């Protein structure tokens with residue numbers, strides 16, 4: 001048994017969710033019809049009722065609070081509150097208000113994400129994130145949400161994982177609108193950087209004391225052979241494109257190549273009040289001449305290391321320590337806005353959780369200003385193109401009956417949250 005590892009007073013312990021993955025029947029967005037087309041979702045499933053959060057979020061939020069959590073990160077579904085362009089659904093806005101009020105009642109501090117992968121159908125039909133017209137539309141939507149919920153929330157993520165969204169939807173062509181163009185990936189990313197900037201200033205205009213950031217997905221890319229200059233260069237290139245380029249834009253205010261040609265964008269500099277990182281995996285990277293479409297990179301897990309299913313990547317807790325140390329240079333508070341693993345049987349999740357938290361604790365001991373940790377996720381939810389085939393929850397969900405069952409990892413997380421520490425006996 002080790003010595004307990006304490007976290008700073010006031011540390012936020014939560015879980016993270018997103019609207020489409022939990023609410024159910026989000027039939028006005030660009031995923032709803034698309035999911036039904038054969039071949040799009042790995043197991044042929046659809047989001048359907050999802051976790052039925054539109055009706056029963058409170059039950060799960062109550063459980064989260066009983067587990068000792070004191071925060072919750074969730075997203076507002078644009079297509080619910082603006083189902084037709086310019087028409088607001090006041091009932092949907094009122095439902096979100098009730099949800100957030102309930103979070104306060106049970107002691108969960110809300111962190112709201114404004115865009116988490118899905119788009120209203122009308123927006124997608126007008127070119128979605130490829131079209132610069134998205135900028136005033138996003139601004140109007142953000143203002144509406146902040147006017148409605150701003151008195152109940154002061155922690156905002158403008159966009160979830162712009163890098164993942166742009167790549168999956170416009171590069172790999174796995175998500176709608178299923179395009180395959182690097183040019184479009186960078187156009188979408190650039191529009192997202194500008195949308196983030198506009199949202200940042202809109203939120204601050206309405207709520208000067210707000211803390212605004214992004215939930216940004218970062219992976220560790222290490223050279224497969226550290227003494228190979230080619231492996232090193234390719235790993236560095238992927239790290240630059242995936243982890244740094246976008247953050248450089250919203251911190252320095254400049255669109256570096258290939259996001260732009262180094263042009264300075266008005267008011268884009270310093271538009272993050274906190275660094276939000278979604279961390280899951282590491283890839284070893286080897287130079288591969290046969291893969292020009294993947295930046296000449298072959299990615300794989302360390303042989304023998306624990307990894308997720310398929311191409312998910314290697315579980316690498318030390319990566320969280322390294323990324324947090326890296327983010328410390330920005331001098332802003334840091335939130336782990338997501339961390340978790342696909343594990344349908346919960347064999348790996350308990351150790352995954354503990355090892356990542358130990359790594360995080362070490363970074364905090366060395367002075368990293370980490371203010372909170374949000375595990376992905378509370379209850380198994382609809383995992384995008386993987387459908388229901390990959391489970392990430394601390395609580396298992398029977399999709400047919402909506403029955404919830406606490407997993408062992410959920411029990412461990414509850415002990416950690418309640419103690420504000422990793423108890424010695426789980427180490």
Ligand code: IFM
Nearest residue numbers: 018161278338376383392
């Ligand atoms: O389910 C997703 C989430 O929507 C964004 N971050 C990664 C999670 C697991 O793949």
